[in-house]
Amino acid sequence: MTKIIFVDFKGKKTTIEARDGDNLMQAAIAGGIEGIVGECCGAMMCATCHVYVEEPYLSSLLERSEGEEEMLECTASEQRTNSRLSCQIKIGPDIEGMIVHLPEEQ
Amino acid sequence: MIEGHAAIEPPPGVPVWDVDPYDPQTLADPDAYYAELRAKGPFVYIPRYSVLACGRHQETQEVFSDWERFVSSRGVGLQDFKLETPWRSPSIILEVDPPAHSRTRKVMSRVLSPKVANALREQFLVAANKLVDELLEKDSFEAIAELAEVYPTNVFPEAMGLREVNRRFLIDYGAMVFNALGPDNDLRRNAMAMGPEIVPWITRQCKRENLRQEGFGAEIYAAADAGEISEDEAGMLVRSLLSAGVDTTVTGIGSALWCLATNPGEYEKLKENPKLLRPAFEEVLRFTSPVHSFCRTADRDTEVSGVEIVAGTKILCVLGAANSDETRWPDAGRFDVNRRPTGHLAMGSGVHGCVGQNLARAEVGAVLTAIVNKVDKIKLNGPARWRPNNAIHALDTMPLTFTPR
Numbered sequence: 001m002t003k004i005i006f007v008d009f010k011g012k013k014t015t016i017e018a019r020d021g022d023n024l025m026q027a028a029i030a031g032g033i034e035g036i037v038g039e040c041c042g043a044m045m046c047a048t049c050h051v052y053v054e055e056p057y058l059s060s061l062l063e064r065s066e067g068e069e070e071m072l073e074c075t076a077s078e079q080r081t082n083s084r085l086s087c088q089i090k091i092g093p094d095i096e097g098m099i100v101h102l103p104e105e106q
Numbered sequence: 107m108i109e110g111h112a113a114i115e116p117p118p119g120v121p122v123w124d125v126d127p128y129d130p131q132t133l134a135d136p137d138a139y140y141a142e143l144r145a146k147g148p149f150v151y152i153p154r155y156s157v158l159a160c161g162r163h164q165e166t167q168e169v170f171s172d173w174e175r176f177v178s179s180r181g182v183g184l185q186d187f188k189l190e191t192p193w194r195s196p197s198i199i200l201e202v203d204p205p206a207h208s209r210t211r212k213v214m215s216r217v218l219s220p221k222v223a224n225a226l227r228e229q230f231l232v233a234a235n236k237l238v239d240e241l242l243e244k245d246s247f248e249a250i251a252e253l254a255e256v257y258p259t260n261v262f263p264e265a266m267g268l269r270e271v272n273r274r275f276l277i278d279y280g281a282m283v284f285n286a287l288g289p290d291n292d293l294r295r296n297a298m299a300m301g302p303e304i305v306p307w308i309t310r311q312c313k314r315e316n317l318r319q320e321g322f323g324a325e326i327y328a329a330a331d332a333g334e335i336s337e338d339e340a341g342m343l344v345r346s347l348l349s350a351g352v353d354t355t356v357t358g359i360g361s362a363l364w365c366l367a368t369n370p371g372e373y374e375k376l377k378e379n380p381k382l383l384r385p386a387f388e389e390v391l392r393f394t395s396p397v398h399s400f401c402r403t404a405d406r407d408t409e410v411s412g413v414e415i416v417a418g419t420k421i422l423c424v425l426g427a428a429n430s431d432e433t434r435w436p437d438a439g440r441f442d443v444n445r446r447p448t449g450h451l452a453m454g455s456g457v458h459g460c461v462g463q464n465l466a467r468a469e470v471g472a473v474l475t476a477i478v479n480k481v482d483k484i485k486l487n488g489p490a491r492w493r494p495n496n497a498i499h500a501l502d503t504m505p506l507t508f509t510p511r
């Protein structure tokens with residue numbers, strides 16, 4: 001299990017224990033995180049699992065794929081340099097304690 | 107050979123179940139079949155079609171999304187395209203595997219992106235408001251013929267840029283394509299019999315000159331101009347929109363109305379909190395599974411949950427059963443607008459996950475928004491009847507009354 005900290009757009013923190021091997025979107029849904037929708041369930045179609053990832057964790061992630069880049073053009077809240085689709089982030093010990101900010105809208 | 111694919115022996119330890127998933131009675135009312143399928147094990151062997159079938163969420167998801175072991179290029183119906191020639195040339199998105207799939211998929215996901223769907227929301231809502239206003243004037247109306255079939259055939263051809271609209275052909279073509287995925291039964295034979303009338307019309311509408319300058323059709327042809335795909339491939343992708351984009355959405359709207367009419371308490375919750383509309387449609391999808399089952403073909407000898415599967419095996423992935431699996435969805439038989447059913451398989455899963463889902467959500471979202479804003483009660487005026495189809499679980503008729511808010 002890996003600890004992940006979500007901070008919603010009002011600043012409220014929620015910590016979850018995520019299952020290694022899941023992706024962050026699945027972990028957020030399982031952990032009852034309200035700010036993640038994940039409508040397409042990881043098919044990279046919907047851009048409703050958008051998150052902002054804090055450093056140093058951001059740099060440790062695999063780079064955005066072309067498909068993810070395109071989806072990030074479609075987010076409901078603004079895209080920033082640290083925007084990611086949570087369905088594309090794999091849970092594992094390398095991101096233990098990662099801090100993830102949730103956008104206002106999905 | 108059986109139903110166009112290689113016959114297989116039941117794998118060791120797999121229950122043999124002499125059931126007909128395509129029996130019209132079962133297609134109309136599948137819940138007992140879904141439950142028994144899940145209860146028997148991760149897979150069953152169905153002798154009359156010589157296929158494996160799965161209906162538990164875990165295995166259905168695994169088979170449906172693992173394109174390397176379970177391919178789509180050999181057909182997503184009972185027929186194995188490696189052994190028999192299909193009735194029409196295979197789809198270049200639905201019925202191909204990566205890497206060929208990735209190329210066409212990229213074009214389609216751009217043409218149908220969330221941004222594109224969002225830009226259409228306003229115009230979809232105007233059309234939905236108008237239709238709901240008209241229906242509020244009537245004492246009673248036929249929800250499938252007068253609403254579910256009317257709405258998508260108004261807005262979708264417009265968004266595609268079709269110059270000519272034939273409501274009946276658009277709906278029947280979808281039903282045909284989906285019935286063709288089943289065995290050689292009456293449903294499939296009747297569907298095929300409609301071919302000579304409908305197919306030439308559909309093929310014509312896919313041509314560049316029959317599409318307006320603006321719309322998904324023109325966007326697809328722009329990808330041909332840019333050299334991403336060929337001119338013929340552009341026509342084939344337009345055909346995919348016509349096959350998969352109309353009948354499915356008609357079904358989604360009909361089923362949403364059915365869920366709300368038969369669960370008035372849940373409808374009240376939507377009126378109180380329209381924010382629930384989005385998850386409520388996800389629950390409609392989970393609860394009704396418009397695409398009830400699609401196949402995959404094992405392309406190599408493999409194993410799932412301890413079951414040996416030999417190359418060439420057709421596997422019927424029963425999405426409707428997976429979406430009502432109690433181990434995944436507590437109280438699965440209840441329609442609950444407060445559920446967050448992420449992970450349902452109604453739009454598929456993985457690389458082939460529905461490429462039109464943003465558009466489908468925008469269309470149905472507009473209809474539900476108009477209804478919630480204007481309609482106080484949705485009343486069922488008689489029995490709702492289902493229309494059996496080899497791959498789609500859709501309503502045929504449903505008399506309703508809307509009372510104004």
Ligand code: HEM
Pocket residue numbers: 178182199200201211214218346347350351352354355357358396397400451452453454455457458459460461462463465466
């Ligand atoms: C409620 C409505 C809809 C439902 C339930 C639905 C369901 C599905 C499912 C289950 C798949 C996966 C098939 C597979 O993996 O073999 C799929 C794929 C597809 N859908 Fe939809 N669909 C809907 C609406 C639409 C719309 C509106 C369009 C077009 C605008 C569309 C176009 C497609 C296409 C082209 C594919 C193939 C994607 C691929 O293979 O990569 N669908 N759909």
